Amino acid sequence: MSLSADALYKMSDVELLAAYVESRRQFVEKKFTRDTHRARLDWIKAKMFTGSSGGVTERNMAIDVSEEIARKGQELREMTRDLDLLKVEVDIIAIVIRSRGASAPAGVQGEDLGGGDHPEREGRSGSSD
Structure with a gap:
């Protein structure tokens, strides 16, 4: 989409x-x-680990050097x-909506749109993406 902040601010409420x-x-x-690809990559790594011979270190090294x-x-x-760039667009639109005096659309306030990239936060939140 990639609209500028000025273009977003000039839109009508319905368009926004x-x-x-x-x-x-x-x-x-x-x-x-992205999450599906991440899970597939983890599965491939696990399959490669269990299918390899040698100790843990040797197995992990074989996975690390795999092209x-x-x-x-x-x-x-x-x-x-x-995904991060798209999140920025969503956030900018939400900011414009809030700047007009309206409350943010349902599900935006306090929600982490960033995904599972921060494992330290996932453990405390009690909910998954």
């Missing part, structure tokens, strides 16, 4: 809410895709970057 809904939908879809794992890890990092 529609942009917010579309941004949130895209965010959720990309987050699901396939490295490539999939890079794809995952790129997906996370795209």
Whole structure:
């Protein structure tokens, strides 16, 4: 979407809410895709670990030097970057909505849209993404 803050501020309330809904939908879809890729990568690592011979150190080193794992890890990092950029758009739209004096759309206040990138927060929150 990539609208500027000025363009968002000039939109009517209906257009702004529609942009917010579309941004949130895209965010959720990309987050699901990223999380699915992350789970697949973990599964591949686990399968590779159990299928290898040697001690734990040797197995972990074999996983670390695997070209396939490295490539999939890079794809995952790129997906996370795209997801973070989309989160910025969602946040900007929510800020514009709040600046107009309206309360933020349901589900935005206090919600962590960042995903599971911060394990120290996941343990305390009591809920998962």
